[in-house]
Amino acid sequence: MRLSEGVEWGAHVCGLLSVLPDGATLSGAHLADYHGVPPAYMAKHLQALSRAGVVSAGRGPTGGYRLARPASEITLWDVTQAIEGSAPAFRCQDIRTRGPVGATPKECKRMCGIAKAFLAAENAWRASLQAVTVADVMGDAAKDFSAAKIKRFATWLEDAAH
Amino acid sequence: MRLSEGVEWGAHVCGLLSVLPDGATLSGAHLADYHGVPPAYMAKHLQALSRAGVVSAGRGPTGGYRLARPASEITLWDVTQAIEGSAPAFRCQDIRTRGPVGATPKECKRMCGIAKAFLAAENAWRASLQAVTVADVMGDAAKDFSAAKIKRFATWLEDAAH
């Protein structure tokens, strides 16, 4: 089982967008450059975030991306769902109904216990992600920001932001 | 994100093996037949379960698979780990160290907050699976077994088990 790396990118992007001045935007190319990843591929993930309503996109020379709502209202689950989709990782094939001793439909009124357990585990995972917002992450990360890094960041932002 | 279907197969196999008479075994071919899945592919997953010490394998005409320890001591996490491996689904690429404003090693003493949150979610998922044993699942499933199904199963087992 493997989570798409785009989820990590999306989370970092939301963190970066959350510290922008009000009304400012960043283009996909700049977001990719900032994180050192391929611009075209980053664009694909930004598109997914835009479709999901996590970020809002503007076109034209002054266009770019910004958060669609306050960072305190965007959870890591929102980002994950936007990029990975909402299909569960465990997809029950109901193999208990197959084979020579397969259960008949009447014997399958309740959900398979195995599927139930795996879906419960997935719910726990989701709940854990829903409990963390982009604002939480950035607040935590801010503790590690050195003065030098903040200065570097401000300089970069000067050139990049609209 | 998608969980390998082999995990479901492995869980069902462990459930089936857990109701075998003491000392009896089932061959990979019979386990595949029972679940209506390709024998060769089932064999691959059984091999993984065997390597992980979840089931023990015997060779030769009287050989086959049996549980390596009581069903109450085998969790769904054990099965998952055996087949999927123990690598985390979220693999931090430390993209905060990349790009023009990349953090220096000194600024990365603590783990990235995003990675921390995702790994915490994964821990919740794992804990949920570790709380459910094969015995739990079978005890729950037994409630749905009709007399007809039990009879069919006994007949099948007569031919299959060693």
Add this chain to the structure above:
DNA sequence: GTACCCCTACTCGGATAGCGAGTGTCCGAGTCGGAATGG
């Protein structure tokens, strides 16, 4: 009749192809700002 040996049939185990989702890329659609132009 009995003990030994070989052989067969059955088992698991690792090495080998095929396919689909994720990865990576490109070009077209849309939009805003600014420069050029005419009044």
Add this chain to the structure above:
DNA sequence: CCATTCCGACTCGGACACTCGCTATCCGAGTAGGGGTAC
């Protein structure tokens, strides 16, 4: 000097190749039991 128009550059959005891991398969290694043979 000002309003209008046109152009260009920059943006996002969807459609197109490529790669790696899961899916699926086959053949070889190993073992237990049974039949045959020699004593």
